[in-house]
Amino acid sequence: MCTVWKRTLCYSVSMELLPCFLLLLIGATALAYGEPAYPGYGAEPTCGVKEESAMPAPERREEFDGGRILDISHYYREDMPAFESAEGTPGFLRLARSMRNGSDIANFSELRLTAHSGTHVDAPGHVFEHYYDAGFDVDTLDLAVLNGPAMLVDVPRDSNITADVLESLHIPKGVRRVLFRTLNTDRKLMWKKEFDSSYVGFMEDGAQWLIDNTDIRLVGIDYLSVGAYEECIPAHLVFLGKREVIIVEALNLEHVAAGVYTLHCLPLRLRGAEGSPARCILIK
Ligand SMILES: *[C@@H]1O[C@H](CO)[C@@H](O)[C@H](O)[C@H]1NC(C)=O
Ligand SMILES: *[C@@H]1O[C@H](CO)[C@@H](O)[C@H](O)[C@H]1NC(C)=O
Ligand SMILES: *[C@@H]1O[C@H](CO)[C@@H](O)[C@H](O)[C@H]1NC(C)=O
Numbered sequence: 001m002c003t004v005w006k007r008t009l010c011y012s013v014s015m016e017l018l019p020c021f022l023l024l025l026i027g028a029t030a031l032a033y034g035e036p037a038y039p040g041y042g043a044e045p046t047c048g049v050k051e052e053s054a055m056p057a058p059e060r061r062e063e064f065d066g067g068r069i070l071d072i073s074h075y076y077r078e079d080m081p082a083f084e085s086a087e088g089t090p091g092f093l094r095l096a097r098s099m100r101n102g103s104d105i106a107n108f109s110e111l112r113l114t115a116h117s118g119t120h121v122d123a124p125g126h127v128f129e130h131y132y133d134a135g136f137d138v139d140t141l142d143l144a145v146l147n148g149p150a151m152l153v154d155v156p157r158d159s160n161i162t163a164d165v166l167e168s169l170h171i172p173k174g175v176r177r178v179l180f181r182t183l184n185t186d187r188k189l190m191w192k193k194e195f196d197s198s199y200v201g202f203m204e205d206g207a208q209w210l211i212d213n214t215d216i217r218l219v220g221i222d223y224l225s226v227g228a229y230e231e232c233i234p235a236h237l238v239f240l241g242k243r244e245v246i247i248v249e250a251l252n253l254e255h256v257a258a259g260v261y262t263l264h265c266l267p268l269r270l271r272g273a274e275g276s277p278a279r280c281i282l283i284k
Contacts, residue, residue, distance in 0.1 A: 062255050070261070070282040072179070073119040074252045079193040080118055083224045088193040089117055115275035116224070121146070121267045122247040125274035127236040136243060138267045138276040145217045145246050150177035150263035150282070152256060157183045160228040161202045163209035171214055177263055179220035181253040189223050190250060201228035207238035211245070218263070220248040220280075251280060 062071050079088040097108040125132030182200040226247045227235030239245040262283040267276035
């Protein structure tokens with residue numbers, strides 16, 4: 001089967017829970033292997049068969065193009081925390097059909113996730129029945145809000161995000177997108193499988209202050225909910241009540257300096273869904 005170094009490759013790939021064979025299907029081959037873009041589909045199985053070919057190890061990156069593009073999404077993994085759960089995200093990816101079973105010509109994996117798994121956006125239907133019924137789903141979110149100049153700010157680490165805290169940040173008028181980095185990042189909460197309700201988020205008065213005193217239309221945060229646990233729903237109600245704000249949650253902000261960037265955040269077009277995983281990146 002695998003030579004020693006190839007075993008290492010297969011092992012590290014499976015540890016990432018993104019089977020190497022899936023890469024062939026989702027077109028990420030160029031990303032994972034560099035040039036050439038599409039190495040011998042089928043003819044050169046990714047793991048274990050071909051002897052001593054120069055198969056490079058898949059590259060895992062948080063930055064691209066020499067640091068110009070910064071990935072601020074969390075990669076999906078089984079021990080990624082989920083709201084109010086101790087279980088993480090088990091079994092989110094399953095190889096449903098495989099050549100190993102004999103009958104199929106390719107591998108097909110299945111996803112099983114909540115719409116609020118990992119880095120994701122909330123649509124107004126998340127907390128409002130009337131918006132849910134009226135169809136204010138993630139497919140209705142404005143791409144002009146989800147993409148554009150954004151400011152990454154550090155929140156004082158000794159408090160949840162209250163009106164006073166927001167006022168102290170002096171975010172200039174005209175800023176439309178802000179990513180709030182908090183104690184959650186220092187505590188590496190997104191790297192702990194068990195949900196931790198002591199995370200930092202907006203208090204209701206903080207959310208209201210933001211609506212009343214700023215031009216912010218996109219709020220990003222570094223754990224699973226934009227609202228602090230004890231005021232989770234009230235904070236969401238304020239942000240989504242008039243459909244004024246797009247909420248982006250569970251961003252990975254640990255390797256990025258505070259400052260101004262161009263944000264690109266692209267949720268899936270899940271019509272009917274009140275949330276969606278999103279790929280979010282910053283461009284310098
Ligand atoms: C093989 O087929 C069985 C029965 O259809 C299925 O349950 C299993 O998940 C398949 N395994 C793989 C790796 O495709
Ligand atoms: C599909 O996955 C199996 C492992 O179950 C692997 O042996 C096989 O080479 C894969 N087939 C393709 C076409 O990638
Ligand atoms: C933020 O609020 C949560 C409860 O929602 C609390 O457990 C936590 O200690 C607070 N964090 C800070 C830094 O005050």
